[in-house]
Amino acid sequence: MSVPPRPAALLCALTAAAALLPTAAPAAASARATATLAFAACPDSVPAPPAPDRVECGRLTVPLDRKHPSGPRIEIAVSRVPASGTPAERRGILLVNPGGPGGSGLPYAVTKRAKLPASVRRAYDVIGFDPRGVGHSTPVGCGAMGGLFSAPGPDPVPVGPRAERSYLDSQHRLADDCAAGAGTAALPYLSTEQTAYDMDAIRAALGEPRTSFLGVSYGTYLGAAYAAHFPHRVGRMVLDSVVGPWDWYDFDVLQARALLRARDTFFAWTAAHPDRFGLGNSSYAVRRSYLDARQGLAARPVDGFGPAEFDRAVYRALGRTERWTGLADGLRTYLTDRSVAGLRPAAAFDSPESRNYEAANRIVKCADGPGPTPREIVADIRRIRRLDPQPVLTGLEASACAYWHHRPGSRTPLGGPAAPPVLLVASAHDPVTPIEGARRLREVLPGSRLVVLDDDYSHGVFASRGNGCVDGTVAAYLVDGVVPEADTRCAGPGLPTPGKP
Template sequence: MRDIRPKRRAAALGSAGVLVTATLISGAVAAPSASATAGARHGQDRADFGVTVAADRAARAGIDWQDCPADWGLEKPIQCGWVTVPLDYAKPFGKQIKLAVDRIGNTGTKAERQGALLYNPGGPGGSGLRFPRRVTTKAPVWANTAKAYDFVGFDPRGVGKSAPISCMDPQEFVKAPKADPVPDSEADKLAQRKLAREYAEGCYERSGEMLPHMTTPNTARDLDVIRAALGEKKLNFLGVSYGTYLGAVYGTMFPGHVRRMVVDSVVNPSREKIWYEANLDQDVAFETRWQDWQDWVAANDAAFHLGTTREAVQAKWLELRATAEKDPIGGVVGPAELTGFFQSAPYYDSSWVPVATVFSKYFAGDTQALVDAAAPDLSDTAGNATAENGNAVYTAVECTDAKWPTSWRKWDRDNSALHQNYPFLTWSNAWLNLPCATWPVKQQTPVNVQTGKGLPGVLIVQSTRDAATPYGGAVELHERFKGSRLITERDAGSHGVTSLVNPCINERVDAYLLTGKLDGADVTCAPHATPKP
């Protein structure tokens, strides 16, 4: 995966600015009472009936494929269409919403075709509509798979073209906060708590009808309706980052509907991790990968001149942050914007050189490169709307999916303790997720991810030093999905592995998608090539 989710500028929350996943994640859940469990089961039964009704309806209707609208940026021969789903699966004959889908046909012969491969890039809040462009742009890693499959993308509910939600005015959302996300005082924390509460209220004011239904189980139900609309008896699915959790929930809810499933860079599906604890785990992993990048910058001091040790590079980073806190660089880049820009380096190896180059230029006297890279672009109206929508969906799904701590004392204690040893992202991540503490709609109990009857072997791919989705998540899903296989990319940490060039991984993904073949045991691969300045 390469930056498939919208760039998230959390200016309204005073947090990190561009938050580059896929999954900044979160909430420990108390065991429900017997009566609550019975009530939930009744609602579940109605939703199960609802998805059957919706899927049958979609199978009859099919999809009216047309050339894509010009402003969608999807060239021919990609085609676009719509799939209708209930807003509330417990009321399948009630209000309906339309989901945007697109496709490109398989590049091989009719005999080679194996159906549709659906894709989710993560977030939650990422659009999958660019997936068919892997064929039109001739991405070599996907050439073999493209011979056998139609590549199908979609905007999940609430995202982009699919009944999009919003929590605040997009232009206000991207305006630079300039403030340091690391609080210096109780007053700073109080200000952030106020912003988080106002953001949650804004979500309800602007998108209140959608919020109770913005959950991963509902998106999994949507996925099954799309499968039916495509005329597919079983689903072939590729999920990255949050898309792995969507796949895990789908595989649990519809085990007999899965044909092939690849999950890449895995969210820990344990109920205890979704979502509060998962975000805390992420803070630790980000610090590790941040240090990996600093080591690389130091090893390439001949190119970047930022110091020959990790400590020297960190000192430059702290100097830059202190400067921006005292006086925003170019009047627009404060510590929040810096964190937003620099965090793409621990996310993706492909960002190592660009981020180090901008960093180096700043200390060589070129401040404009940093302003151009890190400042919000208020003139980009469409891009800002996408960013605001992505953040709204991210917040809505994570806050509604699970029960979050409501005690500020707990948030403060946990994040203050983590910040001592893992300062790079901890407070930014806390402010991003804090609206969940005052969320205005009922929070659900996460699905208990497990193997069900008919679930085939799932292929799990994960790097050991991934920052956004720490390695333990892949191990957890592997244990829960019996018969799955885990491919580990050791000593690597780029988020999203399957689109990188690493023959040890690429060949196994191809073999699985083309033949269903899994190795007899789990596999460990050497890392992909390290970036060169």
């Protein structure tokens, strides 16, 4: 894969051609003009689908600011895996987004499509795209991001006034680095709302009357924004693992609390298998082992792996129960021989892709609506620490918005009564996007239905958890337009059986 550029200012790159992708026909200055997409080979970052399917890629030029179509332009990278069924089976296009903000959607058209039910693969051209600022779509960079990529990083859970001031200072420096790296003038336009307009530009360029959409995690927020601006262009929309209609900072705080519940469940699950993991036979004992590991790494990091890296590993593992065995094994390995091999992720956190992801994540969140005040951040951290003295605060990404160089006056609009019925999907105990988000978003999407996977503790449900009830309900909606008469509850898998050592 080519290394995404990290320009000193994004605006310097707005009119430059993006490497590796064929150019679409230039769009006219008029907002009413429609560009077309020319497809050809994909960059190396896009895997080949199983034969006889094929994937093809193109790029589309769109205005940086949709209100000024004759102004600076950026390029959106698009991928397509054509439907495998007959013309009579075809239902149009299914845009997909993997989440984030900051997730690359270009390869997702291939990887997610491979997991979709066969009827959906036969019915839809699956369309992936890198949102503006991500991957091959004029990628942004924020440099050091206030020391985010330092290894080992400072302890991300501030205790006491001095540590709290240091935490706020790092968020201030992160905001300054993003303003310098992306360019202050570009910050307002790297938003979910602008990306929703890019989605409709993709639809128009493909000559389709409607956009069907599958969004996961942040993709649900993006889908709800598209429904707010283009309700009459929505075909069938599935929003899986739903971000609620809150300000991003408020969502981050809600997530931090949900992670505490998930971690307590993990402690109890680990304690139920003392012979397998050797971390204790009670939740209290396992928690003590967990704290011993974290405190040991805080006192003496191992090969650049300290408390910040530990918390990132825990954050990632708590989101999918199939990762719990690896986390418990990693804790035991560290406590027995001081090795972090079982805790360290396979991909480097400071890779070019990760740096782009983390930059786009903060820039999008801070462009989507008002940020918190420093006083609110400190007060919320103290409240969370009263719930548990050692929380996981890795997801408090919107804290940097307190010092952002562009402050939006309003929040990105989501949903609306004009949108057709949408299918919302949620895991009952998802700690990354708690189910409260799906219930709240349904309130602004009248007529929508909620499909819940009970007794499940993971993030990402449809064509992900292997649940026939969920997958069948969603496939019937996407292919035949069958909207359940009422909300649907599906029996979940429960907690996992530990994998072998």
